[in-house]
Every structure is written in C-alpha cells, then in structure tokens.
Amino acid sequence: MTIEPLFSIPRSTGMKTVTITFEGEPLTVPAGINVAAALLVGGAHEFRTSVVGQVPRAPYCMMGVCFECLVEIDGVPARQSCLVEVRNGMRVRRQAGAVDLVDINCGENHG
Amino acid sequence: MASQQLTVVGGGLVGAAIAYGAARVGVRVRVLDQGDVAFRASRGNFGLVWVSSKGGGMPRYAQWTYDAAKLWPTLHRELLSLTGVDSGLLQPGGFWLGFSEAEVAARAELLEKIDREAGGIPFKMMEPPELRQYLPDLGPAVVGGSFGPIDGHANPLMLLRALHKGLREKGADVITGIDVEKINRTEASSPFDILSKDGQRWSSDRVVLAAGIGNARLAPQVGLSAPIIVTRGQVLITERLKRFLDYPTNKCRQTREGSVQIGSTSEDVGLDDGTTTEKIEWLARRAVATFPALARARLVRAWGALRPLTPDGYPIYQASEACPGAYLATCHSGVTLASAHSLILGPWVGGVAGTPPEFDAFSGDRFAGPKASFSHDH
Numbered sequence: 469m470t471i472e473p474l475f476s477i478p479r480s481t482g483m484k485t486v487t488i489t490f491e492g493e494p495l496t497v498p499a500g501i502n503v504a505a506a507l508l509v510g511g512a513h514e515f516r517t518s519v520v521g522q523v524p525r526a527p528y529c530m531m532g533v534c535f536e537c538l539v540e541i542d543g544v545p546a547r548q549s550c551l552v553e554v555r556n557g558m559r560v561r562r563q564a565g566a567v568d569l570v571d572i573n574c575g576e577n578h579g
Numbered sequence: 580m581a582s583q584q585l586t587v588v589g590g591g592l593v594g595a596a597i598a599y600g601a602a603r604v605g606v607r608v609r610v611l612d613q614g615d616v617a618f619r620a621s622r623g624n625f626g627l628v629w630v631s632s633k634g635g636g637m638p639r640y641a642q643w644t645y646d647a648a649k650l651w652p653t654l655h656r657e658l659l660s661l662t663g664v665d666s667g668l669l670q671p672g673g674f675w676l677g678f679s680e681a682e683v684a685a686r687a688e689l690l691e692k693i694d695r696e697a698g699g700i701p702f703k704m705m706e707p708p709e710l711r712q713y714l715p716d717l718g719p720a721v722v723g724g725s726f727g728p729i730d731g732h733a734n735p736l737m738l739l740r741a742l743h744k745g746l747r748e749k750g751a752d753v754i755t756g757i758d759v760e761k762i763n764r765t766e767a768s769s770p771f772d773i774l775s776k777d778g779q780r781w782s783s784d785r786v787v788l789a790a791g792i793g794n795a796r797l798a799p800q801v802g803l804s805a806p807i808i809v810t811r812g813q814v815l816i817t818e819r820l821k822r823f824l825d826y827p828t829n830k831c832r833q834t835r836e837g838s839v840q841i842g843s844t845s846e847d848v849g850l851d852d853g854t855t856t857e858k859i860e861w862l863a864r865r866a867v868a869t870f871p872a873l874a875r876a877r878l879v880r881a882w883g884a885l886r887p888l889t890p891d892g893y894p895i896y897q898a899s900e901a902c903p904g905a906y907l908a909t910c911h912s913g914v915t916l917a918s919a920h921s922l923i924l925g926p927w928v929g930g931v932a933g934t935p936p937e938f939d940a941f942s943g944d945r946f947a948g949p950k951a952s953f954s955h956d957h
Contacts, residue, residue: 519819535818546877566818566821566837567876569876
C-alpha cells in the first residue's frame with residue numbers, strides 16, 4: 469500500500485535518479501540512497517510481516533541493527549533494506565514472515 | 580519453628596533455580612547476584628534439555644539428569660501459571676547425529692552402558708532412512724544417529740526471567756550488583772556472616788554457593804573445595820526461518836521463534852568469552868554438512884560463553900561438614916537440571932527435606948587425593 473509518503477528528499481537540479489520497483493510499482497528515486505529510504509520516500513508503510521505475530525513492520529533504526537526493514541530484493545529474501553544501495557531496475561518486494569530455506573533459489577547471490 | 584533464612588550466592592540459572600525451589604516451599608530466601616558484569620553462562624547457554632549420553636562415568640548423574648528431564652514439565656507449567664513467563668519448553672525427543680561409522684558405534688556403546696548402569700535411560704539408534712522420517716532435510720554426510728525420547732529444549736533467557744519473576748512472587752529478596760567477598764561462620768544464632776566487596780553485610784542461617792566460576796574462590800571459606808575448569812562454547816544464530824527442524828539435535832536446534840542456533844564448541848581458553856573466525860567457520864561447516872539447506876541461511880549473531888566444569892564434568896552438590904548450613908552447587912547444565920535444582924535441591928538446602936538419595940556421588944571429595952585424575956565428560 470503506497471500512500472502519501474511521510475518523508476521526502478529535496479530535489480536539486482542535475483540530481484541523478486534510478487528507477488526501482490516495489491511490489492511491481494515503479495519508483496524513481498535519487499541514486500546513491502539506500503533501499504529503505506527509497507521505499508519510505510515512495511510512501512511504503514509496510515515493508516514486511518513479522519515472523520511470530522504476522523503483523524506489518526517498517527524500518528526502525530535505519531542503521532542495520534533492528535532487522536525491521538527486511539524485504540526481498542531481486543529474489544533474495546530477508547535483506548536489510550537500510551544497508552543496500554538502490555540500483556536501476558532493482559525489484560523489491562515485501563518480505564512475508566520468515567525465510568523459507570526450501571524455496572530459496574538464488575545461488576551465489578544470496579546475502 | 581520460623582523458617583530459616585537461606586542466602587543463595589549467585590543469581591544465574593543454578594542459583595535462581597535453587598532459590599526458587601526453596602522459596603516455593605516456604606523458606607525465607609535471599610539471592611545475592613553479581614549482576615551483568617558476571618560471566619553469565621546462563622545467558623550464553625545452548626538451551627538443550629538433554630539426557631542422552633550424560634553420565635557415562637557416573638550412573639547417579641545419568642539418573643539425576645533423567646529425573647530432571649522428567650520433572651521439567653512440572654516446573655515449566657508452574658512458572659508459566661505463576662509468572663506468565665513461558666520458559667519455552669519443548670520435549671519432542673532429540674537427535675544426536677554422527678558423521679562416521681566409528682563415531683556411531685561408539686555412541687551406541689556409550690548409550691547402552693549408561694542405560695545398563697543407570698537402570699534404564701531409553702534411547703534408539705537409527706540409520707539414515709529412519710532418521711529422515713523425523714529430519715527430512717538431513718544431509719548425506721550423516722551416517723547414523725541416536726534418538727533420546729525425553730530430550731528437548733527451552734529458552735534459557737526466558738527460563739532465567741521466569742525464575743526471577745517467580746522468586747519475587749514468592750517473596751524472595753533478590754539483591755543485584757553484589758560481589759560476595761567473604762563468608763564467615765560465627766557462633767551467632769544466625770551463623771553465616773556474608774560480606775560484599777562494597778562493604779555490605781548480611782547474616783544468614785544457611786548459605787548456598789551457586790556462583791558458577793566464583794565458587795572456586797568462595798568454597799574454601801566454608802570448608803569445601805570447588806575445582807573448576809572454564810570452557811568456552813561458541814554458538815551461531817541464524818535469521819528467523821520457516822520451520823524445517825522439528826527436533827533439537829546435538830549440532831543445531833531451531834527455536835520456537837524460528838532462529839536456528841548452531842553449536843557449540845568446547846575450548847579451554849581461560850576467561851575469554853570472545854568468538855573466533857576459525858570456530859565460527861567450523862560450526863557453520865558442521866551445521867551445513869548436517870542440514871545442507873542451512874547453506875542458504877544468513878547468520879545474524881555469534882557469541883562465546885564460559886561454562887564452569889569440574890574436572891570430571893559432573894556436578895558437585897555438597898553440604899559442608901566443617902560449616903553446617905553451607906552448601907555448594909556447581910554444574911554446567913543449568914537448563915537441563917533447572918527442574919531438579921528447584922524441586923529437589925531447593926528443599927534440601929532450605930532445610931525442609933533430607934539429603935536426596937545417593938548424593939555422596941556428587942561430593943567434591945572425589946577430586947581430593949593424589950590419585951585423582953580426570954578427563955571431563957559433558
């Protein structure tokens with residue numbers, strides 16, 4: 469559910485941008501920022517559902533500690549989106565609950 | 580007779596379990612706890628409730644461990660209803676998994692010996708096809724295993740929390756930040772005079788030393804001896820994963836919340852509770868050989884914890900003859916034995932129950948004398 473964003477990034481002339489998708493919807497964001505920031509600017513409020521209680525979660529610490537911002541990036545599950553830089557064409561999806569080891573098929577890219 | 584004052588030195592899993600067990604039968608209990616500066620074996624514990632293969636050199640210990648596993652559900656239910664804190668007990672049975680025929684044969688021999696000498700400790704040896712009925716993701720490197728039907732696991736942190744909350748519910752006095760320096764036995768009616776490093780002082784009718792590594796220093800003050808070796812266990816924790824492992828094993832276990840805990844090393848490195856790349860790699864390789872799917876799991880943490888061990892690896896439970904009313908409790912299986920510590924040791928050290936049967940086996944006197952030489956078994 470992308471709705472009105474709570475955050476914004478001031479635009480400056482000549483700023484480079486990249487386009488990623490979140491749940492299939494394109495988002496054009498400044499290059500060089502992390503995925504969590506990009507999703508927040510794009511209005512994402514729900515990044516994942518929690519493992520035990522299955523309730524919606526969003527980033528908390530933005531510095532790699534809390535593991536609340538987990539998303540699936542290019543098919544790789546449970547990545548800490550605050551620690552990954554956006555790249556043109558990146559496909560981001562919500563992380564639904566816990567990682568299923570049996571379903572993972574991402575070879576050397578995982579991690 | 581008014582109940583006596585019992586002071587337990589140490590508020591980790593061993594001290595808290597004993598203290599809770601005394602408090603629940605009406606003893607006035609005080610716990611003197613060192614606090615977070617302590618080397619907390621309780622907070623680095625692997626979390627197994629484990630009977631299999633314990634006590635190969637001491638049948639009484641095998642029985643004690645088996646009794647503890649059978650008493651665990653009682654303690655778990657009582658703490659849950661009293662405190663609302665779930666210690667996380669699951670006892671579906673547990674697996675030991677071997678990588679070589681020789682290892683599996685030695686395992687079978689050991690479990691038969693323990694079963695015979697301790698008078699019935701059930702187990703079952705299994706070949707890989709049977710193991711896979713329980714552990715479908717088992718890797719080809721595993722050539723055999725054993726199943727202990729009463730083995731299980733719990734959450735050590737929640738158990739510690741439940742015991743401490745239970746202590747408060749039962750009116751015990753838990754004092755933290757206390758480094759006990761000196762214990763004297765006097766002629767006073769309440770004979771133990773306990774002094775902390777910062778100059779605080781308590782008197783007590785009875786005292787139990789449950790200070791883990793600290794017991795080595797304190798035991799001689801009450802006429803006992805606690806020879807203690809420190810071993811380090813390193814453990815790895817994965818991200819939370821969908822359930823794939825329904826049973827705890829000797830290589831890893833999946834917690835109720837989904838993390839896989841991979842352990843554990845046993846190293847003699849003195850008072851160093853750090854982690855090393857070499858051991859982390861060894862643990863990770865061993866876990867992936869056991870369950871290849873784990874190669875795709877991410878690790879989020881590793882830790883080292885120090886465990887106090889006696890020279891033979893078995894506990895010391897002993898009443899002091901020189902200082903009546905003083906007791907020593909030293910062991911490394913604070914989770915497995917928590918139930919027995921509460922329900923059996925607590926009333927004994929609190930003076931409301933007699934010495935449990937055949938407890939001479941646990942006396943530290945076995946380490947005295949020139950011929951005493953041991954290799955630890957745990």
